Amino acid sequence: MPNDTVDIAIVGAGVSGVYTAWRLKEHDPTQKIVVYESSDHIGGRLLSLRPPEIPNMVAELGGMRILPAVQPLIKSLIVKLNKKLPCAERIDLYDFPVDQPQNLAYLRGTYLRLSDFEQHPEKVPYSVTYLERGMTAGKLIINAIEQIVPGITRADLSEEDRRVMARDAEFGGVKLYKQGFWNVLMRIISGEGYLLGIDAGGYNSTLSNWNAADAIPWFLSDFGVNAKYQGFRKGFQQVPLSLAKLFKDLGGEVYLDRPLVGFDQKEGEYELTFKDQPPVRAKALILAMPRRSLELIAPKSPPLQGDQLSEWIRSVTPRPLFKLFTTYANPWWRAAGFYKGNDFVPVEAGRTVTDLPVRQTYYWPKDDGTPAQTGPSMLMASYDDGTNIGFWDGLRRRRGLPRKDVPDDPVYADFEGPGDKAEVTSCPGSDDWHKHRAPKRMVLEVARQLATIHGLSHTPDVRSAAYRDWGDDPFGGGWNSWNIGVRSKVVKQQIVQPFPGERFHICGEAYSDAQGWVEGALQTADMVLQKFGLGSL
Numbered sequence: 341m342p343n344d345t346v347d348i349a350i351v352g353a354g355v356s357g358v359y360t361a362w363r364l365k366e367h368d369p370t371q372k373i374v375v376y377e378s379s380d381h382i383g384g385r386l387l388s389l390r391p392p393e394i395p396n397m398v399a400e401l402g403g404m405r406i407l408p409a410v411q412p413l414i415k416s417l418i419v420k421l422n423k424k425l426p427c428a429e430r431i432d433l434y435d436f437p438v439d440q441p442q443n444l445a446y447l448r449g450t451y452l453r454l455s456d457f458e459q460h461p462e463k464v465p466y467s468v469t470y471l472e473r474g475m476t477a478g479k480l481i482i483n484a485i486e487q488i489v490p491g492i493t494r495a496d497l498s499e500e501d502r503r504v505m506a507r508d509a510e511f512g513g514v515k516l517y518k519q520g521f522w523n524v525l526m527r528i529i530s531g532e533g534y535l536l537g538i539d540a541g542g543y544n545s546t547l548s549n550w551n552a553a554d555a556i557p558w559f560l561s562d563f564g565v566n567a568k569y570q571g572f573r574k575g576f577q578q579v580p581l582s583l584a585k586l587f588k589d590l591g592g593e594v595y596l597d598r599p600l601v602g603f604d605q606k607e608g609e610y611e612l613t614f615k616d617q618p619p620v621r622a623k624a625l626i627l628a629m630p631r632r633s634l635e636l637i638a639p640k641s642p643p644l645q646g647d648q649l650s651e652w653i654r655s656v657t658p659r660p661l662f663k664l665f666t667t668y669a670n671p672w673w674r675a676a677g678f679y680k681g682n683d684f685v686p687v688e689a690g691r692t693v694t695d696l697p698v699r700q701t702y703y704w705p706k707d708d709g710t711p712a713q714t715g716p717s718m719l720m721a722s723y724d725d726g727t728n729i730g731f732w733d734g735l736r737r738r739r740g741l742p743r744k745d746v747p748d749d750p751v752y753a754d755f756e757g758p759g760d761k762a763e764v765t766s767c768p769g770s771d772d773w774h775k776h777r778a779p780k781r782m783v784l785e786v787a788r789q790l791a792t793i794h795g796l797s798h799t800p801d802v803r804s805a806a807y808r809d810w811g812d813d814p815f816g817g818g819w820n821s822w823n824i825g826v827r828s829k830v831v832k833q834q835i836v837q838p839f840p841g842e843r844f845h846i847c848g849e850a851y852s853d854a855q856g857w858v859e860g861a862l863q864t865a866d867m868v869l870q871k872f873g874l875g876s877l
Contacts, residue, residue: 661818
């Protein structure tokens, strides 16, 4: 028999889990609410680390930015948290740069500046149509979207307006939700235009064949004409860490390294079985977990095995996401700039894109948002979200194989540079940088590709490197997208409480309107909280 009974058990210490726990505990401090997390860190797919030798930079191995103009939930949450946190612990933001005109695009063996797409389209090595010439990748797709759903790109529309338009829209006589994003794009733009959208846009999965009715408003939110991002001075992981702290200050409990094996409903309660731990009984259960995590526990969780709930769980597809950070003695990439008259314009902020497997390289800012101009510096050397991740699989340990199981194999040896001997100053409560060391072969290969895209014979020595592949279990991917033919509005309402009248709930970014964003995690968490009688912040 279980030796512990709680009022509400929440499985998953990502944003949706700790946010829900805090809100419920704040509402009723007398309830025994416990969060169980399978990993050793709070934050889920938010993982913020300070690299060795660079105390004024924070690497974001997971989520790295927000769009305040179109993400009201995270914006409001930060305001609310800052009213409760001590001054020294408040969450501060900075403007997060992306595309700078002087930055590089290395595509099909051709060196371009990002400004060339509009100013010198004759240099762009894609055989696009006359109407497609002179457009950036983003403008090319936005122009196509406007033709698919006329009027949807109007600046006066809200995010919800666009979602409603897309869900009700037809294209070619077929409801948009029954079609794939790739399918409808190819009815509007040329094959070369589509490849340009992928290669120069830097992302693979965003233009893949997912539910067009969800993909279109999602794309306009993320890559809209006036999209303005903000990053976190102390790391994005500060948000869930702050939520967890406030929750624990109210008497809540968080247990790390507590993987859930399965659960069942017994005598009106939920009996949870954890690995190497006694079972726990809960009067209410919230699974703050993505699709893959739910599938891993489903074989030993009878409530998840019904046909209807199984179908809802499978209504989304996990999408890959890979990040690799490298550090250096100085920001050598500044020299890749150019002279404008007598003034040198350095490459120092935002990103460079390529069709090589590194895909996107970000010139990482300091924690105040300013670019590194001298001294120890850092790159997000590779940001991959598609088939290129398979390339990096050949340079790392087999998925699911713990480090301890390959102790002496030189093929899988970790990279150890001069910086790895320095002391690491981690963000408070976050994982240590060295837990995520990149393999030596991976670092050597990314250095080779970085030299190629910057037109160099070689790059300066890497001092330290860390990576994260979110396709590994239990996440299964860095984000999730709605499948073709799914009525997302219906599924997201049903899955938060799959069995009417029962105190069993599911939340997280996977089943939201803002997939891949913390905004989506908060949206579904608020939907669960409504079932407990709580409103939004």
